[in-house]
Amino acid sequence: MCFKWVAAEGELRVDPATRAVDASSARRKISDYDRNTIEAARVAAGSIGSELVGLTFGGPDARTGIKDALARGVDRAVHVVADEGARADGHVTAHVLAAQVRRLEDVDLVLCTEGASDTYAHETGPRLGELLGWPVVTNVRELTVEGRTLRAVRVLGADLETVECDLPALVTVVPEVAPAPIPGLRSVLGAAKKPSEQVPVADLGLPAGAVTARTTVTSFLGYVAARRRVVLADGAAQDKVDALVAGLAQDGVLR
Amino acid sequence: MSEDTEAVDVIVVGAGLAGIACAYRLALAGRSVVLVERGTTAGSKNVSGGRLYTYALEAVEPGLTRAAPFERAVVREQIVMMDDDRSMTVSLAGPPAAAGDLPASVTVLRSRFDAWFADRAEAAGVMLATGIRVDSLLIEDGRVVGIMAGGEEMRAGVVVAADGVNSFLAREAGLVGELSAHAVGIGVKEVIALDAATIEDRFGVGPGEGAATLMLGCTAGVHGGAFLYTNSGSVSLGIVVSPDQMTASGTTTHGMLQALKAHPALRPLIAGGTTLEYAAHLVREDGWRGVPKRLARGGFLVTGEAAGFVLNLGYTVRGMDLALVSGVAAAEAIVAGGDLETAYRAALDRSGLPATMRAADGYADLMGIERLYxxxxxxxxxxxxxxxxxxxxxxxxxxxxxxxxxxxxxxxxxxxxxxxxxxxxxx
Incomplete structure (x- = not known):
């Protein structure tokens, strides 16, 4: 399964004047939805007696995230360490993950979350499946593996669709796929004894084109809801109430 | 106990300075140690004013101060007496009192400092488990034999309670009772971002140097005072007041802190700064009288703030240094073996902590003088x-x-x- 180490969105600071976003003081965490994915992957791996490898691509600080992933049930972790300052988009991330998945032997199933809690771009999973040349099943809320067959239930708005495909396959899952239990004392302590590996991105031998972002972020601003800022300060209380009611009616709040 | 669970020599509960120091020293002495912390990282829930006396770091391990990620070395001490709109500052600047070129005290931000300290302990072999809440002690035949956390039991030869000012483990072990409102102050603190050059300008210090300021007369007559410490790129401004008088005063600690920020003596020092974080903490004010009669029982001992090892001297609050030296003493007592209480008292006496706290015993009376505030x-x-x-x-x-x-x-x-x-x- 693939997980992403992201800034805690609740700790981003948005400058009210410039709307500039400051992530420097935000703590980092495993993307929230990836926690559900780890649990779903743990259950799926257990059902077929397979090893669960947690795979992440990120800066050196993702070390803490690896410990968390191991505590949550990943058997072994591989951290592809991004070059300092290098920017990765879906194109780069998918190429890096695909190269690392190929280095692992006998991979039957890769689980990704539908989107990460920071960018929510919905592209890494499908891109990765395509690069591996595997069937891709998205929006999955239930999955079972029997023999060499994957059966998945997809969410289509209010409807559910059941899909089957051969392994190996790539599945992107929604958070409802599994709960994300908080790891207990023994799991947390056990994590320190599980193997993990750090792989510099250069060791993957990817061509420059694969590790060069194709999109450029030109601006990153906080979204500040526009407020009307109408202040009813003048006049008697009755006038102010009348003005408030009239204003709310005009905006369709009151009918 | 099921087959797959293994007991460890020591479980330390609470990755604050006392807990980390204790676990670190035990690991260095070759003991197997589990350090359990409720916060998601060591330091994420830990709050203090932010000034640390370095003798205590050196007591944990010589040379530790130089390796530590502290904010600034304190080279200027100030006491400000104020009323609603006036103030008088006594400022002491001079060569540091500590040996060599080591600063006597430094400012720290706990989230950064504690994370570093816990990392160092882990590297020494401490098994750190964060995000774990300990629910209770495991007691058999009158002896503490482990802990229960989230329905899981874990056994150890000794459990160390380093779980902070309101230690429920020490209560469960029967060593302390409920905290009384008279015994504690409420501390609230804001960390306000300012760039390094501005801080050095406003406080008259050089790069890497800082000031520690204590303020009296800013608590609306309520028993208490305020502090202002300079960090690398921020200042820590806090106020400590007595909660049982707060209700009568008709104001709130938060209100007092906001009024202090607007005071003519303070406003220019923090002008243009943005508040990064807001935190609150209970501060023991009963000194040595608040330290429990017994600090240990079979398989259990209490250390740091959990044991009441805090000194409020009016002109300064000492918590972190006492936490460090008491954590070290706890580790020494466990390594020494024999009766825990006896070994712990002996180790504490060697550290000088009881003598320091007894020497300051009368401060509670001094601090009780209402006219002081x-x-x-x-x-x-x-x-x-x-x-x-x-x-x-x-x-x-x-x-x-x-x-x-x-x-x-x-x-x-x-x-x-x-x-x-x-x-x-x-x-």
Whole structure:
């Protein structure tokens, strides 16, 4: 399964004047939805007696995230360490993950979350499946593996669709796929004894084109809801109430 | 106990400075140690004013101060007496008192500092488990044999409670009772971002150097005071007050802190800064009298703030240094073996902690003088202001000015004498 180490969105600071976003003081965490994915992957791996490898691509600080992933049930972790300052988009991330998945032997199933809690771009999973040349099943809320067959239930708005495909396959899952239990004392302590590996991105031998972002972020601003800022300060209380009611009616709040 | 669970030598509960110091020293001594922390990272829930005396870091391991990610070395000490709009600052700057070129005290931000310290402990072999809440002690035949956390039991030869000011483990072990409102102050603190050059300008310090400021008379007459410490790229501004008087004062700690930020003495120091974080903490104020009669029982001991090892001296609050040395003493006691209480008391005595706390015992009486928090700062300001007032009239003798100021502040001479006597006796 693939997980992403992201800034805690609740700790981003948005400058009210410039709307500039400051992530420097935000703590980092495993993307929230990836926690559900780890649990779903743990259950799926257990059902077929397979090893669960947690795979992440990120800066050196993702070390803490690896410990968390191991505590949550990943058997072994591989951290592809991004070059300092290098920017990765879906194109780069998918190429890096695909190269690392190929280095692992006998991979039957890769689980990704539908989107990460920071960018929510919905592209890494499908891109990765395509690069591996595997069937891709998205929006999955239930999955079972029997023999060499994957059966998945997809969410289509209010409807559910059941899909089957051969392994190996790539599945992107929604958070409802599994709960994300908080790891207990023994799991947390056990994590320190599980193997993990750090792989510099250069060791993957990817061509420059694969590790060069194709999109450029030109601006990153906080979204500040526009407020009307109408202040009813003048006049008697009755006038102010009348003005408030009239204003709310005009905006369709009151009918 | 099921087959797959293994017992460890020691479980330390709480990755604050006492807990980390204890676990670190035990690991260095070759013991298997599990350090359990409720926060998601060590330091994420830990709050203190932010000044650390370095002798205690050196007591954990010589050379530790130099390796530590502290904010600034304190080279300037200031005491500010204030009333609603006036202030008088006593500022002491000079060569550091500590040996060599080591600063005697440094400022720290706990989230950064504790994370580093816990990392170092882990590298020494401590098994750190964060995000785990300990629910209770495991007690068999009158002996503490482990902990219960989230329905899981874990066994150890000794459990160390380093779970902070409101230690429920020490209560469960029967060593302490409920905290009384008289025994604690409430501390609230804001960390306000300012760039390094601005800090160095405003506080008259060089790069890497900082100031520690304590303020009296800013608590609306309520028993307490305030502090301002400089960090690398921020200042820590906090106020510590007595909660049982707060309700009567009609204001809130938060309100007091906001009023302090607007005070003419403070406003220019923090102008243009943005508040990064807001935190609150209970501060023990009962000194040595608040330390439990027994610090250990079979398989269990209590250390750091959980054991009441905090000193509020009025001009400074000492918590972190006492936490470090008591954590070290706890580790030494466990390594020494034998009766825990005896070994722990002996190790504490060697550290000098009980002597330090007993020497400051009378401060509780001094701090109990109500006039210290509004009347005396106002009185001193009146006297000093009249000293500096020059007009066409003939200057009055100083004693006349003092008497006039005392009358204006409704302080009879006998009250000053009585308070003075308490003050002299207590220090």
């Amino acid at each position: 509004r009347t005396y700062p106002g009185l001193v300001l009146d006297v000093v202001q009249s000293m500096f007032t020059v007009d066409a009239r003939a200057p009055r003798p100083l004693r006349t000015q003092v008497r006039a100021a005392m009358r204006a502040n409704h302080v009879p001479l006998r009250a000053v004498l009585r308070d003075g006597l308490v003050g002299v006796r207590s220090i």
